[in-house]
Amino acid sequence: MKAASFPRATAAGSNSREMMLANQRWSIRLRWILLAVVGGCTPIINHFLTLNIPEYPIYWICALLAAGNGGLQFGLHKILSNPSLERQTRSLEKWNAGQLTLDWAALSLMFHYTGGVGSFFLFYFLFHMILVGVLQPAPNHLFYITGMALTTNAIALLKFIGGLPPLYQASFIPQTVLQSIGFVLLILFFFDIVLFISVLLVHYLINRLNHIIGNFRELRDRLEYTNKRLALLNQLAKDTTSTLGFHPRLRFICRQVRKLMNVKGVAIYLLEESANRLDLVSACGLSDKYMSKGPVHPDRSIPEIRSGKFHYIMDATKDGSLQYPEAALKEGIVSILAIPLRAREQFIGSLRLYTGEKREFTKEENDFLLALSGQAAVSIENARIYEFQKKQDEVKNNFIQMMSHEIKAPLMAIQSILDVIKNEYVGPLTDKQREFVDRMNTRIDAIMETSTGLLDMYQWESQASVALKAVEIAEHLQKSVTLYTEMARNKGIELNLRLPENDLYIRAAEWDIDIILNNLLSNAIKYTEKGGSVRLDLYALDNKVILRIADSGIGIRSNDLAKIFTGRFRTPAAKEKDPYGRGMGLSFAKKIVEARSGKISVKSEFGKGTEFVLSFPMADV
Amino acid sequence: MADKKILVIDDDPDLVEGIKIALEANGFQVATAENGTEGLEKIKSAPPDLIVMDVMMDTITEGFQISQKLKNPDPKSEYKPYAQIPILMLTGISKKMNMEFSPEKDEDFLPVEAFIEKPVKLNALIEKIKQMLQKG
Numbered sequence: 213m214k215a216a217s218f219p220r221a222t223a224a225g226s227n228s229r230e231m232m233l234a235n236q237r238w239s240i241r242l243r244w245i246l247l248a249v250v251g252g253c254t255p256i257i258n259h260f261l262t263l264n265i266p267e268y269p270i271y272w273i274c275a276l277l278a279a280g281n282g283g284l285q286f287g288l289h290k291i292l293s294n295p296s297l298e299r300q301t302r303s304l305e306k307w308n309a310g311q312l313t314l315d316w317a318a319l320s321l322m323f324h325y326t327g328g329v330g331s332f333f334l335f336y337f338l339f340h341m342i343l344v345g346v347l348q349p350a351p352n353h354l355f356y357i358t359g360m361a362l363t364t365n366a367i368a369l370l371k372f373i374g375g376l377p378p379l380y381q382a383s384f385i386p387q388t389v390l391q392s393i394g395f396v397l398l399i400l401f402f403f404d405i406v407l408f409i410s411v412l413l414v415h416y417l418i419n420r421l422n423h424i425i426g427n428f429r430e431l432r433d434r435l436e437y438t439n440k441r442l443a444l445l446n447q448l449a450k451d452t453t454s455t456l457g458f459h460p461r462l463r464f465i466c467r468q469v470r471k472l473m474n475v476k477g478v479a480i481y482l483l484e485e486s487a488n489r490l491d492l493v494s495a496c497g498l499s500d501k502y503m504s505k506g507p508v509h510p511d512r513s514i515p516e517i518r519s520g521k522f523h524y525i526m527d528a529t530k531d532g533s534l535q536y537p538e539a540a541l542k543e544g545i546v547s548i549l550a551i552p553l554r555a556r557e558q559f560i561g562s563l564r565l566y567t568g569e570k571r572e573f574t575k576e577e578n579d580f581l582l583a584l585s586g587q588a589a590v591s592i593e594n595a596r597i598y599e600f601q602k603k604q605d606e607v608k609n610n611f612i613q614m615m616s617h618e619i620k621a622p623l624m625a626i627q628s629i630l631d632v633i634k635n636e637y638v639g640p641l642t643d644k645q646r647e648f649v650d651r652m653n654t655r656i657d658a659i660m661e662t663s664t665g666l667l668d669m670y671q672w673e674s675q676a677s678v679a680l681k682a683v684e685i686a687e688h689l690q691k692s693v694t695l696y697t698e699m700a701r702n703k704g705i706e707l708n709l710r711l712p713e714n715d716l717y718i719r720a721a722e723w724d725i726d727i728i729l730n731n732l733l734s735n736a737i738k739y740t741e742k743g744g745s746v747r748l749d750l751y752a753l754d755n756k757v758i759l760r761i762a763d764s765g766i767g768i769r770s771n772d773l774a775k776i777f778t779g780r781f782r783t784p785a786a787k788e789k790d791p792y793g794r795g796m797g798l799s800f801a802k803k804i805v806e807a808r809s810g811k812i813s814v815k816s817e818f819g820k821g822t823e824f825v826l827s828f829p830m831a832d833v
Numbered sequence: 834m835a836d837k838k839i840l841v842i843d844d845d846p847d848l849v850e851g852i853k854i855a856l857e858a859n860g861f862q863v864a865t866a867e868n869g870t871e872g873l874e875k876i877k878s879a880p881p882d883l884i885v886m887d888v889m890m891d892t893i894t895e896g897f898q899i900s901q902k903l904k905n906p907d908p909k910s911e912y913k914p915y916a917q918i919p920i921l922m923l924t925g926i927s928k929k930m931n932m933e934f935s936p937e938k939d940e941d942f943l944p945v946e947a948f949i950e951k952p953v954k955l956n957a958l959i960e961k962i963k964q965m966l967q968k969g
Contacts, residue, residue: 617889617925621845624952628851631955637858660952698957 229301232308235347236288239311242343243281247274250336266379269325277318284311308348312356315344320363327379328368329399330390337364338406345411346418357411361404372396437472441580444468448587458595462494465588469565470496473577476545476568479503480553482561482592483510490561498543498566505539517552518559522578524549526570540566547571551585555593563588612671619663623656630656658792661734668727669800680808682717682831685757688725689750696733704742710749716757719831720808728804731797732761732824739789739822740765755830762823768816776814777802785818837966838862840881842872842899843923844890852885855955856962869899876903876915883966885958887923896922904944919965920945923953 251274254267284307291303319337326333341360345353370376372393389395448465462480470478477497481490490508513535516523525531525548528540534548549565563585565573573581632638634649641649693709700707736746744764751758766785768776775781779799786793805812810828839861843849846867853863864881866872868890876884884903888896900920903912910916922945947965949958 620951621848621887621889621925625845625848625851627952628848628855628955632851632854635855635858635955637854698960 229297229304232301232304232349233288233292235349236284236304236308236311239344239347240281240285240288243277243315246340247278247281250274250333266325269379270322273318273321273325276321277314280314280318284314308352312344312348312352315340316356316359316363319360320367323364324367324371324376325379328364328371328376329396330378334399334403338403341407342410342414345407346414350415353411353415357407361407365400365404368396368400440472441584444472445580445583445587448584448591458592458599459494461591461595463496465563465591466494466496469563469581469584473565473581475565475571477543477566479564479566480561480588480592481508481564482553483559493561502539502543502545505536508535514548514550514562514564517550517562520552520554520559522549522551522581524573528566544568549573549581551581553585553589553592555589560589560593608674609671612667616664616667620660623660627653627656655792658790662792662794662796665794665796665800669796672727672800672804678721680719680721682833683720683722683725684715685718685725685759685828686711686715686750689729689748689759692726692729692733693748696737700737700746703737703740705737705740706745707737708745708747710747710751712751714752716750716752717831717833718757718808718810718828720828724804724808728801728826731801735797736761736763736765736822738793739763739786744821752830757828757830759826759828760823761826762821764821767818767820767822768814769818770816773814773816777812836862837883838864838879838881839883839885839962840864840866840872840875841885842866842869842890842896843885843887844868845887851955852958855959859959861962869895872899873902873912876912876918880915881918883962884918884920885923885962886920887925889925896924900945919947919968921947921949921961921965923949923951925951 250270254270258267287307287310291300291307294300294303319340322333323331323337331337341357345357348356367376371378372391378390466478466480469475475497477495479495479498480493482493483489484491488510490510490513492503492508495503510518514523514525514533516533523533525533528534528545528548529537531537534540540548543566545566546569547567549567551563551565552559553561553563563581565581630649630653633641634646634653689709689711693707697707733746733748740746740763746761746763749758749760749762766789768783768785772781772783776783777798780795782793782795786795802812805826805828808828810826812824812826814822814824816822837860839856841849841852841856841863842865843852844867849865849867853865856863864875864879866875872884872886875881886896886899888894890896892898900922902910903918903920904916905912906916907913947961949961
């Protein structure tokens with residue numbers, strides 16, 4: 213029992229047990245307090261002011277009232293020990309009448325013994341009556357105050373005409389006044405008016421207050437409920453590429469819907485097109501037995517929802533739409549609400565709510581479920597697409613790896629044999645034979661270069677997502693230069709690398725520099741004659757990282773310069789040096805540079821050399 | 834380098850023969866094996882001074898598995914006496930571009946002494962072998 217709650221006057225007729233209990237407890241409490249006040253104040257007032265309030269009658273009335281109150285409290289305790297709530301309510305009602313009677317008797321006696329209209333306690337009586345009237349449920353309060361008014365008026369008038377002894381001779385109101393009918397009637401009139409107006413007014417106000425509180429509570433509950441639903445919709449909407457996998461996401465939807473809609477169970481079925489079957493992919497609140505009841509056919513199990521409408525089954529055991537009514541019966545399922553899941557205008561499955569008792573879903577609930585099913589369908593489709601994409605990535609990566617290997621390994625085997633032949637380990641060669649071996653070697657080099665170039669490009673272009681980070685560029689430069697050192701040495705070309713003192717970083721993928729340098733360095737060495745040089749310079753300038761690759765090679769004519777970055781272009785001089793190259797390397801390198809917010813430019817003089825300049829924004833580390 | 838023995842483990846017969854001829858012409862003694870199992874047997878029966886091994890043989894990661902066995906730090910391993918033999922691993926798949934399923938991604942944790950990416954010219958291979966033997 214909410215002991216601290218404010219006692220409420222109820223609307224007419226609705227005497228709830230809780231409220232009666234609260235009110236009666238309050239009444240008893242108040243009575244104790246007032247008894248103490250009256251019993252205690254009387255002697256004090258008499259001592260300090262010589263008003264000669266008749267103490268003796270007051271004390272024995274107080275004693276009587278105390279006894280009565282004690283009896284009421286004990287009786288209340290006994291009522292509450294009764295296990296039946298209904299009996300309690302009826303007993304409380306009777307007990308209430310008892311309280312009123314006690315009050316009425318005590319007050320009337322007090323009124324009489326303290327001199328009626330001239331009583332010092334007149335205002336106290338008024339106060340007491342108002343309190344009791346307020347605490348009583350309608351229509352008791354009306355009976356009570358009417359009864360009290362009649363009794364006190366009667367006592368006062370009887371005293372006036374001499375039917376009752378006046379008592380309480382010493383009063384602050386002079387005797388003569390009390391003998392004036394006009395005065396007596398006036399006092400009584402005001403007494404009655406104040407009594408009625410106060411009680412009725414407060415009663416009404418408390419009613420209104422309760423009504424408003426009730427409304428407020430209801431609104432707040434609805435708001436909370438709506439908020440929860442919106443939060444779920446919002447979460448689903450944000451969930452497009454969430455960290456949750458496919459199945460965890462479905463489980464999440466089931467759990468949330470079950471909680472929010474307060475149903476027995478929730479299940480998600482997804483349509484497996486090829487098998488024309490609805491697969492149960494996730495469920496919550498249902499037994500394993502029910503979930504493994506057998507294959508579910510979309511044409512036999514609630515087929516109505518394929519058209520996109522909700523379908524409500526009031527009694528699952530008797531409805532023809534259901535494929536397994538017996539299973540539903542065993543599970544304790546009574547009503548089912550089937551909601552279609554549609555993504556991109558296609559029926560992809562259904563969301564089903566199962567209840568344990570007959571339940572109608574309100575329009576508001578249906579609206580929410582409609583919005584939810586839309587979001588859920590999108591979420592599910594997204595998860596599927598994402599999984600498919602990941603699978604595709606895997607397939608693609610595997611393919612590239614295998615291709616790469618299947619090309620390189622045999623080519624190396626061929627070249628190793630050619631090397632053996634060329635080195636005359638298996639016998640001397642004629643000049644022509646040597647020449648042919650060299651040409652074959654060159655062709656193989658070209659195949660290697662082209663195929664790896666193509667595979668690299670394919671791989672690079674088709675990355676789904678790349679984690680860019682601050683890459684320390686000098687490290688990669690050094691690695692690439694090391695790789696080409698031997699090649700340069702064999703050709704008699706000087707290869708130099710100049711690095712700055714500090715580490716420089718650019719924002720790129722780990723392998724970007726390697727690919728770019730591979731292209732540019734191999735070109736530089738390829739197109740430079742014996743005795744020439746290739747020089748790499750790395751430095752920072754104006755918050756940019758600059759890399760210069762300069763060679764003293766065959767150079768590029770000015771009218772060809774613009775074309776070198778377009779794919780598959782080769783200058784005549786280049787073709788002479790390397791008849792089998794495809795001309796893709798530079799455009800690929802440019803693509804990578806620009807994808808990392810960099811710039812690449814070229815300067816060249818035909819016959820003298822070429823210089824490529826790359827600039828990247830500096831990355832924060 | 835005349836007395837140095839090299840074991841070449843690779844399933845490509847042309848490559849193996851090419852390497853063998855070139856190495857022998859450079860003064861090495863060469864033993865060969867077609868797969869990991871045969872390789873391990875030959876290591877036990879006639880321990881080489883250096884092993885040249887391909888990564889992909891019977892399976893995609895056979896080279897790794899064999900080298901992990903050889904370099905097993907467990908003192909009770911049957912290959913303990915051979916753990917110090919340097920291994921030169923030939924890899925066909927480059928480390929580039931975040932290949933999620935590439936075994937090469939873990940090469941940093943692999944206890945081989947050196948990697949060489951295919952394709953590699955025989956001269957370069959021989960050069961590398963000489964380097965490794967001098968270091969050891």
